[in-house]
Amino acid sequence: MTGFHPVPLTPDRREAILNSVIMQHVSLGWRIESNLSHQVVLVRGSEVNHAAHAVITVFLCGLWLPVWLIATAVNGEQRTVITVDPYGNVLHGGMPFTGVPMAQPRYNQNAHAIAMANMRRELRRQARMHAQDAVLARDLRIGRPDLIRQYDDGGLIDMNHAPAGVMTAISGITPDLADHIVQIRSKVFAFSSAEELSVVCDLPPHLTPALVEYAIFLP
Numbered sequence: 001m002t003g004f005h006p007v008p009l010t011p012d013r014r015e016a017i018l019n020s021v022i023m024q025h026v027s028l029g030w031r032i033e034s035n036l037s038h039q040v041v042l043v044r045g046s047e048v049n050h051a052a053h054a055v056i057t058v059f060l061c062g063l064w065l066p067v068w069l070i071a072t073a074v075n076g077e078q079r080t081v082i083t084v085d086p087y088g089n090v091l092h093g094g095m096p097f098t099g100v101p102m103a104q105p106r107y108n109q110n111a112h113a114i115a116m117a118n119m120r121r122e123l124r125r126q127a128r129m130h131a132q133d134a135v136l137a138r139d140l141r142i143g144r145p146d147l148i149r150q151y152d153d154g155g156l157i158d159m160n161h162a163p164a165g166v167m168t169a170i171s172g173i174t175p176d177l178a179d180h181i182v183q184i185r186s187k188v189f190a191f192s193s194a195e196e197l198s199v200v201c202d203l204p205p206h207l208t209p210a211l212v213e214y215a216i217f218l219p
């Protein structure tokens with residue numbers, strides 16, 4: 001009789017588990033510092049200005065020192081690393097994850113939706129930063145949800161390379177507009193910004209904010 005051997009999860013399932021844990025933390029004020037594959041580094045709080053506290057402490061002949069110590073203990077940055085192993089086990093700082101104490105005992109659908117939206121926005125911000133390296137952007141396939149990939153860019157669409165069908169994921173971009181953009185793109189080769197895309201393709205002005213948020217223009 002053989003023992004039980006757990007089956008490794010698919011990458012998508014591991015990512016879904018990690019995203020669920022991230023949303024719990026984001027709803028409690030944590031921010032995403034880095035997100036690589038099935039591991040995320042979260043941070044909350046802010047750095048203490050030790051230089052300023054040191055000057056005040058010297059100026060007040062040491063009387064400010066207790067305030068400095070309290071500020072360091074209460075307001076300093078906190079970091080934690082969360083990992084999902086191949087079998088779906090969540091590790092929090094290398095230890096088994098037991099959950100985050102929630103501020104509300106009941107499920108709050110609005111808070112969940114806001115946390116999810118903020119998480120996706122943060123992923124887009126990080127993806128834009130990584131996309132400054134063109135080679136890395138291609139390797140991660142940023143803005144290309146039509147390709148097989150593991151990197152989550154928060155829903156960005158590369159308007160210089162994505163097919164028309166993918167562009168319709170941006171609110172307001174209809175199939176006809178997407179085809180029009182692809183036709184113009186074949187003549188100008190590439191766009192550099194949402195504003196340029198809107199002008200060159202003569203798009204309705206109300207689409208520009210959505211393009212600024214979700215479009216990316218890779219070389």
